[in-house]
Amino acid sequence: MDLAVEKTSSGREYKVKDMSQADFGRLEIELAEVEMPGLMACRAEFGPSQLLKGARITGSLHMTITTAVLIETLTALGASIRWCSCNIFSTKDHAAAAIARDSAAVFAWKGETLQRALDWGIEAGPDLIVDDGGDATLLIHEGVKAEEEYEKRGKVADPTSTDNAEFQIVLTIIRDGLKEDPKKYHKMMERLVGVSEETTTGVKRLYQMQANGTLLFPAINVIDSVTKRKFDNLYGCRHSLPDGLMRAIDVMIAGKVAVVCGYGDVGKGCAAALKQAGARVIVTEIDPICALQALMEGIQVLTLEDVVSEADIFLTTTGNKDIIMVNHMRKMKNNAIVCNIGHFDNEIAMHGLETYPGVKRITIKPQTDRWVFPETRTDIIVLGEGRLMNLGCATGHPSFVMSCSFTSQVIAQLELWKERTTGKYEKVYVLPKHLDEKVAAVHLGKLGAKLTKLTSEQAAYISVPVEGPYKPPHYRY
Amino acid sequence: MDLAVEKTSSGREYKVKDMSQADFGRLEIELAEVEMPGLMACRAEFGPSQLLKGARITGSLHMTITTAVLIETLTALGASIRWCSCNIFSTKDHAAAAIARDSAAVFAWKGETLQRALDWGIEAGPDLIVDDGGDATLLIHEGVKAEEEYEKRGKVADPTSTDNAEFQIVLTIIRDGLKEDPKKYHKMMERLVGVSEETTTGVKRLYQMQANGTLLFPAINVIDSVTKRKFDNLYGCRHSLPDGLMRAIDVMIAGKVAVVCGYGDVGKGCAAALKQAGARVIVTEIDPICALQALMEGIQVLTLEDVVSEADIFLTTTGNKDIIMVNHMRKMKNNAIVCNIGHFDNEIAMHGLETYPGVKRITIKPQTDRWVFPETRTDIIVLGEGRLMNLGCATGHPSFVMSCSFTSQVIAQLELWKERTTGKYEKVYVLPKHLDEKVAAVHLGKLGAKLTKLTSEQAAYISVPVEGPYKPPHYRY
Amino acid sequence: MDLAVEKTSSGREYKVKDMSQADFGRLEIELAEVEMPGLMACRAEFGPSQLLKGARITGSLHMTITTAVLIETLTALGASIRWCSCNIFSTKDHAAAAIARDSAAVFAWKGETLQRALDWGIEAGPDLIVDDGGDATLLIHEGVKAEEEYEKRGKVADPTSTDNAEFQIVLTIIRDGLKEDPKKYHKMMERLVGVSEETTTGVKRLYQMQANGTLLFPAINVIDSVTKRKFDNLYGCRHSLPDGLMRAIDVMIAGKVAVVCGYGDVGKGCAAALKQAGARVIVTEIDPICALQALMEGIQVLTLEDVVSEADIFLTTTGNKDIIMVNHMRKMKNNAIVCNIGHFDNEIAMHGLETYPGVKRITIKPQTDRWVFPETRTDIIVLGEGRLMNLGCATGHPSFVMSCSFTSQVIAQLELWKERTTGKYEKVYVLPKHLDEKVAAVHLGKLGAKLTKLTSEQAAYISVPVEGPYKPPHYRY
């Protein structure tokens, strides 16, 4: 599909060529605002005092309608924004067009977009980063490392030193950057106040860097807010998984056997959706506790090998790699559906599939491909090219649940900016529980809920403040 | 959206101008075939003997991918086909294009399409009709009546004699037909062997005509096959309602209050889907038995007036008219969603809405409109222009469940054709239970099920044949 | 457990010896009355006019608390009652005690109780029968046949002519009756106005007799009222199956594999309950339509042989015989639970189990037995001695759903009595739909439901009366 934008002379920035796309995006943004009470509450509460005034924020996060509401919330609080999509397949053109026309610079081409989003001109970089999957954070860390290497040993980053396609891009950007300015990432690092990170994968890397002592700037772990992980991952996927399946391929879910690899929050949401739609769900798990949870819900727990030849739908939710291999795919039933809603596309061995001798790919429509194996003439249907199928084949999580996640993002950005000179944050942090509870609270009214108030006697009896927080930090919800 | 077809000189037939559309349709038809084991079993069983050889079949039924598989099953059995869509909003362009290129004449313009599908040239009409909503059946009955009127009294059908827009079209076609050939519908009637009817609405009219003694040709009631009504209506809607909602507008269903008007099979399927997706469902009902069923599932039963101002989603499933009136819509919350999955678009007072003084319509995308009331500035979102939202906003029922319905259609057509000279059928009939059971049976293998066989002692004990049918006619399933 | 009653000199009538039992029964009857709005509505509507005044009613139906409310409703309408339990294992002692003390003669010993309930002294028999499983109906029909046989050929009924233990009892009663009065059952037949029958099994026999021309008196088929079969069988079992399991043996249902033999209304209710409690359910079926329904709910359909060695719970719901045989039981896992909620205890081969060489029975508590096979030392747990486990191990269906069934019973009795001299009823009938809808309607208020009223335009549009009935006779709900 043609983008409703064109390349500008200065690079690959979105520039709206089709105003009807921007108009369409604007209409959907307006609808989404009604569904995102948390972000609207942030605008109401923090907008007048322009708390983010002067802050340059670079975002690297799927450019969708809900992200548009996040971007415009940050601008409403005074920030300047440059945005790129962390996954070029997930970009919604009309959302990008509306934002590009009305609110912020948007970049969405493979390879160079992250670099452009980080490029604030002469003074180098952003003050704050909103990151998803840690791409921006990784680039700066690797850039700084490469610059040191270059300074010390004159060694230039070499993209051919890795097999990983994503990392090759990172190294290419860095190599090219070195030529421009051998201190580029150092300058960026110096200016940077901090990052708030949206995903498990990104957070895992942050904790590793914290443990290794290589973390260069403070970070707020948004994914581990209860209102993020236990809502977005669980209820978001429960909604967007069937949406993705139905839009990609109108297969009846009822009566089918569906294998869900992984029964974490994402897997739980997906398994619930499939079960409720009438599928017989089978879970694969490595963790005995999650396995026992699946069993308590009446879901069989087996290995992929046990069921590979009899299931109709295969879904990866693990955040790990090499879950469904070509050898699995070859044994599947004709027209078996294979897709991923975990994190990276390496949950499914897409590379192995693409390079399988004699395999034939027939694109039914964008993001829905039929792959025919030469020996058996059977085919499988792969959704979203192995990337997140709910973003690739549908529109991602619905706005209401994203409002929970993104309200945490806004609060995290506010917190980092407010404390930018105090040294309060130096490592990786989760948001304190009272802010987590606040995020939930601003979403209740929209759904017509009324909370009960503790009396002071009751609060004393269970040893919590009347106004909360109500649970100990280790509470699991 | 532009059709990938063009009008032919001879009228409004589909002629493929965009081969990629036809190719895309063909790919989706191939996928659907795997999901429609009943139709494929018909091809395997009845194809070799070409049982429908010589039969001209006119179909008036939503032109979708699944319908394409039905059409090609009928052609595989030897029939010639002319097809029109019973609802111009539900036509899937790529499905029409593939059929038009490969298999049959397809018509899909408002007004004249039915007429064209019935026009088999010099010898007047079809041998058999596949009808949905009884449009073709109505046209012929009204045509014959008008011709008699004309012959007796010289009176010509007058489209202005009715307010009903659909019926105006019928009368216009008849009036124009009278000029061409004042015996056109009489000739059609004489040739016609019979009709198989897909919907409650159409069947109700057939029984009325049977009761009045005005029925002109035999009919098989397909909707009351268990494998149709209790599958397509129930499980089909359970699947396609959320699909339609999600594609039209990415509203999170969880947490919302959804009002389902009517708790028949369609309402039951929709309520189940909404409940499972996390909505709080409220049902309105006139029938105390259906109301009590809703209550047993934990669903509140109230009147529309009770909840009109607090619900988020309103859905009509009644098959009746005037369910949601403008006065209801005016009291709804901002951004309330209003849609219909019943039969006609008169369940929602679209006419009243369109003519409401000062109302403003903003089309977000095709079939998703925002209507703003002038006094309150609040808006509601109407899906599918009040027509079937699962067909208008999504792709209708999934192929597997349509395979049940359409296998009954094929069997009904075969039966009518086989007995065309025996006089076996003269009125309205449902398929006998053993055929109903057969339809179910051919769908089990695909889902990996294994049936238990009765011993002859057991069969005797419960007084049924070992091979079935297993239930008395009044059994409710 | 000792009965809180003693045999009277006149036979085996309940006579209360333990007033505390009767008091306890009375308390539970009072609670049940609040849950049985249909019966209370009958008392309010028909009590003042004493429409059943003068009618002698014999009931043969499980003597439970809910039955007590039925009995007292019939007496409130003017009837005289003699009651026996159709299944001696289901009698609730405190219910029987309260009724025996306050309202009616109650009999509950094996063998002779039915005879006693039918014995109204010098004038022979009852005017009306409330039957469950057709025991009373069978006895009279067999009695009449035997008397004719005796009169014509002097042949006396011979209990040893059959292997069926239940039928042996029938023949014994008849043989003994012949000695007393060789016209006993003829006299009974002559007086009898009709019977209303509660079960599938009983109704099936009635239709067979109607077809054979051997039916001796009119009958109303209560089981096929929608408000009976689709409520009592479905929602009643959904409630009472887990109740029976939990009271009999505190096995955790979550995580277990449960096999439900039969997916009719009873099977559907049981499968739903087990699934919701977290079991993985597998259904066995002979009927492809019911099998396809199970699949649409995500339930696997296999044969008993496929799963006999891996399931934890086995349940029969078929109404057929020889479903679980000893050869199945021998292959089950240690501590597998085997039970029946169908109709007769011959769904499970109890006789085969009891006579299996070397088998050992260990009674854990009444109605919960462990059977140890000699070869394998494995044991299975059989509930309710193979009889209805929800009545044997728990208290049967809850009162609210029984109120639906029993309201139909009362209406059927009223109808038969009212038309006793008009000849309106001669065969087997179901209650007309408007009465079925009325039964539902009187249960809505208790649950806080509000019905929508049709306008006359809407009623005309769908061709039904404004006041109902709203559905055609073949509607399946």
Add this chain to the structure above:
Amino acid sequence: MDLAVEKTSSGREYKVKDMSQADFGRLEIELAEVEMPGLMACRAEFGPSQLLKGARITGSLHMTITTAVLIETLTALGASIRWCSCNIFSTKDHAAAAIARDSAAVFAWKGETLQRALDWGIEAGPDLIVDDGGDATLLIHEGVKAEEEYEKRGKVADPTSTDNAEFQIVLTIIRDGLKEDPKKYHKMMERLVGVSEETTTGVKRLYQMQANGTLLFPAINVIDSVTKRKFDNLYGCRHSLPDGLMRAIDVMIAGKVAVVCGYGDVGKGCAAALKQAGARVIVTEIDPICALQALMEGIQVLTLEDVVSEADIFLTTTGNKDIIMVNHMRKMKNNAIVCNIGHFDNEIAMHGLETYPGVKRITIKPQTDRWVFPETRTDIIVLGEGRLMNLGCATGHPSFVMSCSFTSQVIAQLELWKERTTGKYEKVYVLPKHLDEKVAAVHLGKLGAKLTKLTSEQAAYISVPVEGPYKPPHYRY
């Protein structure tokens, strides 16, 4: 009901007088063993080496069949046991009888039983405590405090100094103990190795004492094992709540309005059970996060005041006090059911109810009482006298889920005993995650599950050991 035991001369120990009770208990214990694979795995793994040899364990925990399997697992590992019930209403007589006959001293009278369970004769006290609700822990801490007070100031503990009935008993025991031996609790404290605690309430107090610096011995917090809280509280209650309701009063759950106060793990399990049984559930909550979770499941969140007059069933699950007050109860519908499955009976204002002027209590059966208010003559039904209804009216959680909890208890006891001289434990601890995962793992085989194994590449990719633990400490499941 009479206990099947008698008081011994030495006090109030269980001594079996009715062998049939003990036999019955033994049969049920044998059945439970099959359902408690975790405890049986402990016997197999740790029994041969007699790791608890020499350890005296005092348990204060509901004396049920599942507790009997725990006790006999501890004895199988070499321990000596003295046991009392932490709640005299929950004692299952046949379980107590079997244990008293076969395995350990059991005490179950109000007031003095805990004292007796702690009394190991001349050498004062136990080595280890298994505690539920912290009663034993509290008694020792208060005893030590009182002895110090007595030593320093000669002041004797005064039961009249408190209104709390439970605490009065504690002070009475301590006062009487002071007379016997003014160093009794000091000696006990010195011997004591540690305690493992089963409940939220008990653990909260432990953390308070740790924070205050008053904790006298190490403790292991078992409730916060995932395999305890997220299984026992959630799935245990999902099972035992309907069990308690059904046994206490055969009310049909379907169609009713049920208010669940609190949506923590217990509330989640109860709400799920009620919803699945067909009730319309309304939740009351103080915590916005838990409230939002309820909404995402389609459950309305309101205050008790909003719904008190229209609901049918009221259930407290909060662990807080004063949730349902007499003023609420007076406004309820006739026959409304009120019960508690939280922790203490003060969730429901039982004292207020008992002392309400003119109120009348009618016991229907033990633990099921009807309370009639004088003004309105309406009554409510209170289950379990306001105590845990699943233990009072049914048999508590099913054995399988208790096996998870109790396996953690055994592992905690082993750990405390093993490290008794190393000083490893000094404060309050949760079990390390690998032990938590192990508890889950030993329960999978029974349910036929198969785990997937990580490859070493995969383990490295997500930075966990191949053998686990697989999740970070803060993971919420």
